[in-house]
Amino acid sequence: MQEFALIARLAQRLRARRGDTRIGIGDDAAVIAPAAGQELAVTSDTLIAGRHFPDDTAPFDIGFKAIAVNLSDLAAMGAEPAWLTLALTAPALDASWCDAFIDGALAAIGAASVDIVGGDTTRGDLSITVTAIGTLPAAAAITRAGARVGDLVAVTGTLGDAAQGLALWAEREQQQDAHARFLIERLCRPQWRNGSVLRGLVHAAVDVSDGLAADLGHILSASQVGARIDIDTLPASTALMHTVPDAAARRRMQLSGGDDYELCLILPAAQVDAARAAVDAPLTVIGVIEAAPGLRCVDASGAAVDPLQDRAHGWDHFSG
Ligand SMILES: [Mg+2]
Missing domain, CATH: 3.90.650.10 (PurM-like C-terminal domain)
Known part of the structure; x- marks a missing residue:
């Protein structure tokens, strides 16, 4: 499958649901509009075949895990997940593989109000990089540094x-x-x-x-x-x-x-x-x-x- 055809297919399946996603997949960059006073939590994780998941993992499960691990990092900060970008490197961009992969990604998002707003596809050894962006009230992030004696x-x-x-x-x-x-x-x-x-x-x-x-x-x-x-x-x-x-x-x-x-x-x-x-x-x-x-x-x-x-x-x- 050609990259442009694949991106068109992904854009079709990943229509934005959030009102504050101004521009989603399909332009040179996504545009998001966080509410005034909100802070953004941003995290990125790469999963490499054979290292972060077994080589013979089903595409649905790869999509699921790539999204879930990033949403988990936002959760640890106390952020509301809002936007994701997804960069997929795969040896072949096969339509049925990609459909199963996206099915898994959407299953991991579940009922959460999260848009996949962009990404990239390239050929190479299988790896997935997801960036997740969440929203927080000002100065409300939960960090690793707040533990106190007696907690x-x-x-x-x-x-x-x-x-x-x-x-x-x-x-x-x-x-x-x-x-x-x-x-x-x-x-x-x-x-x-x-x-x-x-x-x-x-x-x-x-x-x-x-x-x-x-x-x-x-x-x-x-x-x-x-x-x-x-x-x-x-x-x-x-x-x-x-x-x-x-x-x-x-x-x-x-x-x-x-x-x-x-x-x-x-x-x-x-x-x-x-x-x-x-x-x-x-x-x-x-x-x-x-x-x-x-x-x-x-x-x-x-x-x-x-x-x-x-x-x-x-x-x-x-x-x-
Ligand atoms: Mg973490």
Whole structure:
């Protein structure tokens, strides 16, 4: 398919829905018109085949994930997602592949009021770069730097699912087990959370893309504090408990496994109920912010444990 024909096809499928999208796909640049007094949160993420998703991932799932990971970054800032651009590099621009890819992208957007306003297509090894733009009231962004001693550490949803989904990837075709299929779906179609509802309730946030230990570590460094977490409180899905019955192995996965795209929130105890009522996933308190730097793990008895001994803390995409 020729690039112009492809762009025309995409423009047809990606008509703007928002009134503040002045010019969407089809001109030299998009024009967006944020309301007076609003700030914009801008983030960009590249997914490369074989590195950020398995080579044989379905185009629907690639489209879904490329969008979801960027909307998750906006969520962690407390921004309302509004606009996306999408740059696709693929070996061949096949119409049915692109349609499935866009189906996945639109599924990730779901009911959110988000327009894909532009992008680019080129030939080359498969990779996708998405830029996401969200809106915020002035000075209301949730950052990594706001954690205070005495705040609680909480996470949305469950942790470790995507890591186990990846471990099960090779057998996915013949996989009949509903738990295994759930975990593989969590890897391929991460559910981004709505972080905008948490503005004013939490002091700091990060989305869990590289593993809880690594991502919480970013908050601790930025806020110049430490944390103690109780590894027996880490929320696990039924599917993860079923497929990884060994508690020590499961906790390692929950602390260091990437790609869950849940939110890790730092908030005062007095706001836990309000945050729990506001956010679109179960919220579990797993620890507390302390003055001493670093991340300490304890078990339910209060004994210090080091579940990640001799292991890298979180995924490093460039170490492999
Ligand atoms: Mg992030």
